[in-house]
Amino acid sequence: xxxxxxxxxxxxxxxxxxxxxxxxxxxxxxxxxxxxxxxxxxxxxxxxxxxxxxxxxxxxxxxxxxxxxxxxxxxxxxxxxxxxxxxxxxxxxxxxxxxxxxxxxxxxxxxxxxxxxxxxxxxxxxxxxxxxxxxxxxxxxxxxxxxxxxxxxxxxxxxxxxxxxxxxxxxxxxxxxxxxxxxxxxxxxxxxxxxxxxxxxxxxxxxxxxxxxxxxxxxxxxxxxxxxxxxxxxxxxxxxxxxxxxxxxxxxxxxxxxxxxxxxxxxxxxxxxxxxxxxxxxxxxxxxxxxxxxxxxxxxxxxxxxxxxxxxxxxxxxxxxxxxxxxxxxxxxxxxxxxxxxxxxxxxxxxxxxxxxxxxxxxxxxxxxxxxxxxxxxxxxxxxxxxxxxxxxxxxxxxxxxxxxxxxxxxxxxxxxxxxx
Numbered sequence: 001x002x003x004x005x006x007x008x009x010x011x012x013x014x015x016x017x018x019x020x021x022x023x024x025x026x027x028x029x030x031x032x033x034x035x036x037x038x039x040x041x042x043x044x045x046x047x048x049x050x051x052x053x054x055x056x057x058x059x060x061x062x063x064x065x066x067x068x069x070x071x072x073x074x075x076x077x078x079x080x081x082x083x084x085x086x087x088x089x090x091x092x093x094x095x096x097x098x099x100x101x102x103x104x105x106x107x108x109x110x111x112x113x114x115x116x117x118x119x120x121x122x123x124x125x126x127x128x129x130x131x132x133x134x135x136x137x138x139x140x141x142x143x144x145x146x147x148x149x150x151x152x153x154x155x156x157x158x159x160x161x162x163x164x165x166x167x168x169x170x171x172x173x174x175x176x177x178x179x180x181x182x183x184x185x186x187x188x189x190x191x192x193x194x195x196x197x198x199x200x201x202x203x204x205x206x207x208x209x210x211x212x213x214x215x216x217x218x219x220x221x222x223x224x225x226x227x228x229x230x231x232x233x234x235x236x237x238x239x240x241x242x243x244x245x246x247x248x249x250x251x252x253x254x255x256x257x258x259x260x261x262x263x264x265x266x267x268x269x270x271x272x273x274x275x276x277x278x279x280x281x282x283x284x285x286x287x288x289x290x291x292x293x294x295x296x297x298x299x300x301x302x303x304x305x306x307x308x309x310x311x312x313x314x315x316x317x318x319x320x321x322x323x324x325x326x327x328x329x330x331x332x333x334x335x336x337x338x339x340x341x342x343x344x345x346x347x348x349x350x351x352x353x354x355x356x357x358x359x360x361x362x363x364x365x366x367x368x369x370x371x372x373x374x375x376x377x378x379x380x381x382x383x384x385x386x387x388x389x390x391x392x393x394x395x396x397x398x399x400x401x402x403x404x405x406x407x408x409x410x411x412x413x414x415x416x417x418x419x420x421x
Contacts, residue, residue: 002134002202002281003220005141006195008148009278010095012231013251013271015188020244022181026236027169029244032182033232036189037225042381044196044221045372046352048214051200052369053358055209058292059200060351066362067354070298071414076347077293078410083343083403085286086320088194089279090327093118096275102252102268116325118276122283123321127307127314130205133284140277147270148227151255155234160257165240183391187342190388192228194344195278196221201285210368287316297421298414342392342403349385352378 019029047060056062058077065073093115100106100114126133155161171178199216203209231251235244238254247253251271256264291313294304307314355371355378371377393400 001138001141002285003196003198003216004145004223005137005277006198006281006285007193007220007224007278008141008144008227008274009092009192009195010099010271010275011188011192012148012228013099013274014095014249015192016232016235016250017244017247018188019185020241022185023171023178024241024245025168025170026166026241028171028178028182029185029236029241030229030232032185032189033228034225036186036193037221037228039381039384040190040193040196041218041221041225042377042384043348043352044217046355046374046378046381047197047200047348048217049355049367049369049371049374050351050358051197051203051213051217052210053365053367055203055206055213056292057202057204057288057295059197059203059289060347061289061292062203063351063354063358064347065296067357068350070296070418072350074293074298074414074417075407075410076350077289077299078413079343079347079407080286080289081293081299081320082323082409083406085282085289086323086327088191089119089282089286089320089324090115091191092275092279092282093324093328096272096279099249099252099268099271099275102249102265112329115328118279119283119321119324119328122276122280123317125280126284126287127310127312127317129310130284130312133280137277137280137284140273140280144270144274144277145227147267147274148231150270151251151267152227152230152234154258154263155238155254158258161234161238163237165238166236168241180391180395183388184395186388187392190345193221193224195281196224198281198285201288210366214369283317283320287313287320290316290319298417342389342396342400343407345385345388346407349382349389352381352385 016029019032023029023032047063050063051059054062054066061073061077061080064076094111096118097106097111097114101111106114125136196217199206199213203213206212235250235254238257239247239250243253244250249268252264252268255267259266290299290303293299294301294316302315303313303319305315306312356375358365359374389400
């Protein structure tokens with residue numbers, strides 16, 4: 001529920017418009033979601049081995065530390081602390097506030113205020129106890145899965161859609177002409193799939209992690225692939241590529257075609273629940289990364305403190321909420337997930353490389369789960385991650401430079417805490 005709830009957020013309801021604008025052909029739009037799902041599954045199949053072998057707080061922070069040493073682990077932890085998780089939280093919160101505009105008129109400033117209010121509320125909820133945050137996650141994830149399933153079924157069962165809306169299947173021009181925009185479209189899709197290793201951040205708190213961590217990572221990815229591909233097909237069946245490209249609220253527009261104003265309002269309300277559930281999952285788990293860094297003596301000591309009554313990392317949670325709120329004020333939705341995917345996939349490639357490296361350097365470590373298709377699975381994922389990062393640098397050099405610069409800002413901190421330790 002943590003993984004599925006984190007992956008299914010606002011992206012599947014908003015990002016299809018961006019994809020339609022980049023690759024205006026229904027077959028190619030659907031293919032983007034299929035390829036993104038396969039790539040994410042390859043990463044999940046690989047990293048699941050590390051989750052079973054090293055069930056520690058902080059997830060990939062621990063894997064990179066074991067494989068490459070504390071410097072790379074620190075840069076990953078820093079990137080998550082300063083960019084990846086706060087930007088994800090901020091972007092999803094902006095998506096939540098944007099869909100709130102379906103019911104009430106909101107100025108750009110009020111959208112930012114509502115986004116920050118949702119971050120503050122969920123942060124407080126998770127400060128009050130792990131059980132409360134987990135129960136909230138279960139309820140919200142169930143509701144969002146039901147709503148997305150209803151949206152897909154309605155598209156094909158109720159009148160309004162038609163096979164003619166799939167035209168054009170492919171964008172005009174040669175294959176070489178849409179390869180680069182296809183890569184840019186993949187950024188939004190992979191951000192939508194991001195969250196498949198969320199449970200690894202709380203690995204030390206999971207019962208029977210050698211069995212449950214790999215299952216949660218792999219099964220959640222397969223479930224979300226099915227939901228996303230079906231939703232993409234449903235949108236294309238109801239709305240033409242041109243109409244999708246001009247829409248800001250794709251899911252609501254599709255529901256309005258099949259169910260009318262009442263249906264569109266219901267879907268918009270369900271999307272509000274979906275985005276809240278996704279952010280609840282990230283907020284619950286992501287604060288464990290600076291917590292793990294502080295416990296290892298490589299970060300502010302306060303980030304490793306645990307509330308004596310609620311047994312939660314309150315300081316890490318509050319700090320994360322403050323950074324996320326600042327990003328919600330200063331960055332647009334598309335800018336935020338560009339920063340996230342660029343930084344995240346750099347470390348995902350290192351994580352899959354860690355599977356291979358630790359097979360050689362730490363063969364004695366018990367591995368309750370071993371990567372299916374090894375070594376092809378991690379190698380293919382690494383190759384794709386490198387292509388994605390390279391394509392992002394070429395297509396979005398400014399955003400890539402911002403993401404790389406934010407990661408590099410962690411180096412002085414590492415040298416300081418290393419000396420202090």
